[in-house]
Amino acid sequence: NAGVTQTPKFQVLKTGQSMTLQCAQDMNHEYMSWYRQDPGMGLRLIHYSVGAGITDQGEVPNGYNVSRSTTEDFPLRLLSAAPSQTSVYFCASSKGTGVGETQYFGPGTRLLVL
Amino acid sequence: DQQVKQNSPSLSVQEGRISILNCDYTNSMFDYFLWYKKYPAEGPTFLISISSIKDKNEDGRFTVFLNKSAKHLSLHIVPSQPGDSAVYFCAAFRGRAAGNKLTFGGGTRVLVKP
Numbered sequence: 057n058a059g060v061t062q063t064p065k066f067q068v069l070k071t072g073q074s075m076t077l078q079c080a081q082d083m084n085h086e087y088m089s090w091y092r093q094d095p096g097m098g099l100r101l102i103h104y105s106v107g108a109g110i111t112d113q114g115e116v117p118n119g120y121n122v123s124r125s126t127t128e129d130f131p132l133r134l135l136s137a138a139p140s141q142t143s144v145y146f147c148a149s150s151k152g153t154g155v156g157e158t159q160y161f162g163p164g165t166r167l168l169v170l
Numbered sequence: 171d172q173q174v175k176q177n178s179p180s181l182s183v184q185e186g187r188i189s190i191l192n193c194d195y196t197n198s199m200f201d202y203f204l205w206y207k208k209y210p211a212e213g214p215t216f217l218i219s220i221s222s223i224k225d226k227n228e229d230g231r232f233t234v235f236l237n238k239s240a241k242h243l244s245l246h247i248v249p250s251q252p253g254d255s256a257v258y259f260c261a262a263f264r265g266r267a268a269g270n271k272l273t274f275g276g277g278t279r280v281l282v283k284p
Contacts, residue, residue: 060213091274096179098172098259098274099214114271146213154265159272161206161213 057082060162062147068168069137077132077165079147087150087157088130089114090122092143093164099146105130106153137169173197174262176275184283189247191278193260196241200262204272205234205245208257217258218245250282 063078081088089104091114101114105124119141121133130149134141145165150157174195183189193203201222206214220227220234220243227234233246247254260275 096276098174098176098276099261099272100274101271104271115273148213158204158216158219161215163211163213 059083060147060149060160062145062162062165064165065163066166066168068170069134070170071138073137075134075137077134077145077147077167079130079132079162080128081130081147081149081160082128083149083151083160084127085149085151085160086127087153087159088124089148089159090120090130090132091146091148092116092141093146094143102132102145134167137167139169141167142169143167172276174260174273174275176258176260176278178278179276180279180281182281182283183250185252186249189245189250189254189280189282191245191247191258191260191280193243193245193275194241195243195262197262197264197273198238198241199264200273201265202263203234203236203243204261204263205232206259206261206274208259208277214259247280250280252282252284255280255282 060081090102091099103122105111147162148159150159204219205217207217208214218232236243257277259277261272
């Protein structure tokens with residue numbers, strides 16, 4: 057199993073550009089989520105999905121869109137990039153949504169918005 | 171308003187000694203608490219967890235203690251090894267009613283000196 061994979065590893069965008077961060081998992085996990093990590097802030101939840109066709113907002117959803125057309129993939133779209141979206145983005149998945157389900161994280165995408 | 175706080179951004183300890191990482195939370199509705207470890211350029215990996223109905227959980231060199239009345243948990247690493255040098259995140263979990271979300275603290279960077 058490859059686990060959770062993310063592409064690209066690093067991206068530079070100009071303000072106003074759009075892009076899609078890709079996330080895929082091969083563990084047949086129901087639950088997938090996107091976090092951003094900023095210094096001193098820990099990881100903050102952007103959007104999550106409890107299964108194909110179902111998505112919901114997390115703590116910091118503004119400026120981001122998601123969709124979940126398959127169990128495996130959960131792309132994150134930046135509609136119009138802003139410097140405040142400079143961050144490291146992590147995708148995570150877990151088998152279910154029960155208490156204490158371990159989440160498996162991808163290696164991250166480092167995004168710089170100029 | 172951060173619901174999960176790690177007040178020590180960094181910790182330096184000698185190899186073989188004990189590392190104690192602390193975490194405070196404000197929301198008494200959290201069901202489960204987890205610690206994640208993160209190396210540079212990698213995603214966080216699950217380390218150890220504890221249910222809100224317990225006060226201690228041990229796994230090898232790692233022990234997590236939970237003091238519900240004080241809304242405080244701690245991670246003990248004994249003995250500390252150079253490979254333990256990483257950033258450690260405390261996380262708190264709320265179940266289905268709250269969207270199965272993990273709320274992370276800001277992290278503590280641990281340096282174990284040989």
